[in-house]
Amino acid sequence: MSQKTVRLTMAQAVARFLTRQMTIIDGERVPIFGGVFAIFGHGNVAGVGEALYGVRETLPTYRAQNEQGMANAAIAFAKASFRRRFMACTTSIGPGALNMVTSAALAHVNRLPVLLLPGDVFANRRPDPVLQQVESFGDGTISANDCFKPVSRYFDRITRPEQIIPALRRAMQVLTDPADCGPVTLSLCQDVQAEAYDYPESFFDEKVWVPRRIEPDLDELASAIEALRSAKKPIIIAGGGVLYSEASAELAAFAEKHGIPVVETQAGKSALPHSHPLNMGSVGVTGTSASNALAEEADVVLAVGSRLQDFTTGSWALFKNEALKIIGLNVQAFDAGKHEGQPLISDARAGLNRISGGLGSYKADSAWTERAKAGKAEWLAAAERATATTNAPLPSDAQVIGAVQRARGGRQTTLVCAAGGLPGELHKLWQAEEPGGYHMEYGFSTMGYEVAGGLGVKLAKPDSDVIVMVGDGSYMMLNSEIASSIMLCAKFTVVLLDNAGYGCINRLQMGTGGANFNNLLKDTHHVELPQIDFAAHAAAMGAVTRKVGSIPELEAALAETADEMRTTVIVIDTDPLITTEAGGHWWDVAVPEVSDRDQVKAAREGYEKALQAQRFG
Ligand SMILES: Cc1ncc(C[n+]2csc(CCOP(=O)(O)OP(=O)(O)O)c2C)c(N)n1
Ligand SMILES: [Mg+2]
Numbered sequence: 001m002s003q004k005t006v007r008l009t010m011a012q013a014v015a016r017f018l019t020r021q022m023t024i025i026d027g028e029r030v031p032i033f034g035g036v037f038a039i040f041g042h043g044n045v046a047g048v049g050e051a052l053y054g055v056r057e058t059l060p061t062y063r064a065q066n067e068q069g070m071a072n073a074a075i076a077f078a079k080a081s082f083r084r085r086f087m088a089c090t091t092s093i094g095p096g097a098l099n100m101v102t103s104a105a106l107a108h109v110n111r112l113p114v115l116l117l118p119g120d121v122f123a124n125r126r127p128d129p130v131l132q133q134v135e136s137f138g139d140g141t142i143s144a145n146d147c148f149k150p151v152s153r154y155f156d157r158i159t160r161p162e163q164i165i166p167a168l169r170r171a172m173q174v175l176t177d178p179a180d181c182g183p184v185t186l187s188l189c190q191d192v193q194a195e196a197y198d199y200p201e202s203f204f205d206e207k208v209w210v211p212r213r214i215e216p217d218l219d220e221l222a223s224a225i226e227a228l229r230s231a232k233k234p235i236i237i238a239g240g241g242v243l244y245s246e247a248s249a250e251l252a253a254f255a256e257k258h259g260i261p262v263v264e265t266q267a268g269k270s271a272l273p274h275s276h277p278l279n280m281g282s283v284g285v286t287g288t289s290a291s292n293a294l295a296e297e298a299d300v301v302l303a304v305g306s307r308l309q310d311f312t313t314g315s316w317a318l319f320k321n322e323a324l325k326i327i328g329l330n331v332q333a334f335d336a337g338k339h340e341g342q343p344l345i346s347d348a349r350a351g352l353n354r355i356s357g358g359l360g361s362y363k364a365d366s367a368w369t370e371r372a373k374a375g376k377a378e379w380l381a382a383a384e385r386a387t388a389t390t391n392a393p394l395p396s397d398a399q400v401i402g403a404v405q406r407a408r409g410g411r412q413t414t415l416v417c418a419a420g421g422l423p424g425e426l427h428k429l430w431q432a433e434e435p436g437g438y439h440m441e442y443g444f445s446t447m448g449y450e451v452a453g454g455l456g457v458k459l460a461k462p463d464s465d466v467i468v469m470v471g472d473g474s475y476m477m478l479n480s481e482i483a484s485s486i487m488l489c490a491k492f493t494v495v496l497l498d499n500a501g502y503g504c505i506n507r508l509q510m511g512t513g514g515a516n517f518n519n520l521l522k523d524t525h526h527v528e529l530p531q532i533d534f535a536a537h538a539a540a541m542g543a544v545t546r547k548v549g550s551i552p553e554l555e556a557a558l559a560e561t562a563d564e565m566r567t568t569v570i571v572i573d574t575d576p577l578i579t580t581e582a583g584g585h586w587w588d589v590a591v592p593e594v595s596d597r598d599q600v601k602a603a604r605e606g607y608e609k610a611l612q613a614q615r616f617g
Pocket of ligand 2: 498499502
């Protein structure tokens with residue numbers, strides 16, 4: 001067979017292939033790759049670097065500051081795009097490559113697509129050991145990049161140029177598969193990047209990828225309908241899958257037609273508008289009192305697109321009804337069958353529509369629905385109290401959230417956060433009105449995601465106001481993509497809450513009987529207590545900055561900087577000890593069985609009692 005071929009280096013073929021992958025957004029054909037983040041070194045500058053230069057008009061390359069930061073930004077781009085578009089990231093070998101391993105795990109946990117293209121050692125082994133090569137004494141096939149294997153949905157090492165033909169095809173399958181979607185790592189040996197091959201021209205034909213909507217199996221569907229029809233106290237858990245399936249309208253219609261209250265996970269928050277009467281808000285460890293009261297009694301839980309992680313299930317101590325049945329409506333069988341869940345393997349939108357059709361006029365007991373609404377009213381009053389401004393010397397995180405919320409006005413906003421005390425407070429208190437308006441990385445809860453995430457979200461949603469809320473600890477861990485955002489004129493607003501340490505871990509330490517130790521800066525081993533001038537730090541990277549001393553000053557600063565074109569960082573000191581007491585649920589953090597400390601002994605007693613409520617299944 002004589003195929004038409006084109007002679008390219010492997011890296012040129014990768015770059016050309018990426019430019020030809022398309023998708024349809026709002027009826028328009030657009031490139032599925034939003035661009036490439038790149039930090040070059042000897043492991044990719046000559047091969048991949050030259051190739052990306054060649055396609056720079058169609059596939060933009062962005063220079064980042066830190067490989068973990070850029071990969072986090074790429075992942076945030078995919079999440080903010082509801083996984084419909086994504087990005088690639090290329091690095092050199094060794095430290096540059098390994099800086100992306102944490103991000104790969106983040107994407108793996110959160111089921112988010114990202115194409116990682118780290119450089120790898122010479123396949124021909126001639127210069128071994130090349131600079132930054134990790135040598136294994138016992139296995140010649142191992143390189144540092146093997147660390148990506150457990151945190152990639154698909155990993156391949158490219159040691160010959162023609163291997164990218166099946167590898168890139170497989171990469172695209174995985175990146176666009178709603179069930180298997182996650183990070184793909186193609187580890188590109190640095191000599192092979194520069195090696196030429198006669199690639200079939202057809203390999204570069206334009207290909208359009210649209211998300212597959214899996215319809216439910218009829219038997220599984222019948223069982224789900226039967227379970228729901230006999231439910232007296234049903235609830236729906238809305239997980240991230242609702243958003244990725246773009247099934248918000250179907251979820252609202254389902255809840256309304258059948259009178260079933262909806263509770264939201266961290267990934268699922270904003271699936272329904274906050275103001276929807278059947279949206280009970282957050283569930284679980286950081287849940288509202290309204291959601292958790294219903295979850296305790298629920299007899300049928302329809303979990304839509306949720307991994308049912310411990311924060312959602314209160315470490316499996318939240319659901320107290322002996323007769324509890326879980327229906328796992330999920331594209332992924334691994335999730336659908338968790339905890340003896342009755343699986344309904346399906347796309348969220350398709351599944352909700354089919355169940356609803358089968359349920360006909362079924363409606364939950366009106367007393368149950370009315371109770372839900374009353375519980376929500378009570379919760380809203382508690383949330384109002386938590387977020388209201390007081391004249392305490394230092395504001396709480398909740399009061400800062402209240403101020404940020406008020407300052408949004410009517411504008412479309414996306415709130416970005418990931419780790420610390422803020423995710424819990426935001427899960428309870430943030431009032432998201434549009435799908436995707438709440439962007440929380442709480443599958444891996446990676447400190448340092450926040451600022452980089454803000455950049456990725458802004459690239460995905462240039463018309464949205466992007467607000468990053470971040471603690472001092474997370475900011476210190478990774479903040480340098482502020483400089484990238486200035487370079488790209490991708491403006492977001494960072495509200496930095498400085499409580500002088502790891503506030504949430506300090507509280508957890510106290511809650512488990514521990515002494516105040518090594519979390520708040522004042523409790524650390526130090527010769528001099530650091531006084532970090534965060535505003536000056538961010539200003540040095542080019543950001544517009546303000547240090548404010550009160551909630552009214554914060555509101556004024558947010559209003560004043562709203563139309564700034566540059567990334568803006570507003571710093572406020574906060575109280576490390578205060579959190580919203582209303583709502584919430586126990587979380588399983590193992591307390592030492594033996595200790596000299598009476599506080600630990602007391603905490604252990606409480607812990608053992610709490611464990612009795614845990615379902616094991
Ligand atoms: C990379 C990483 N390291 C450690 C942790 C564990 N951890 C979770 S929150 C936290 C402290 C966060 O401090 P800060 O950002 O100041 O928020 P605060 O708790 O004060 O609200 C730590 C150390 C983590 N989630 N991620
Ligand atoms: Mg802090």
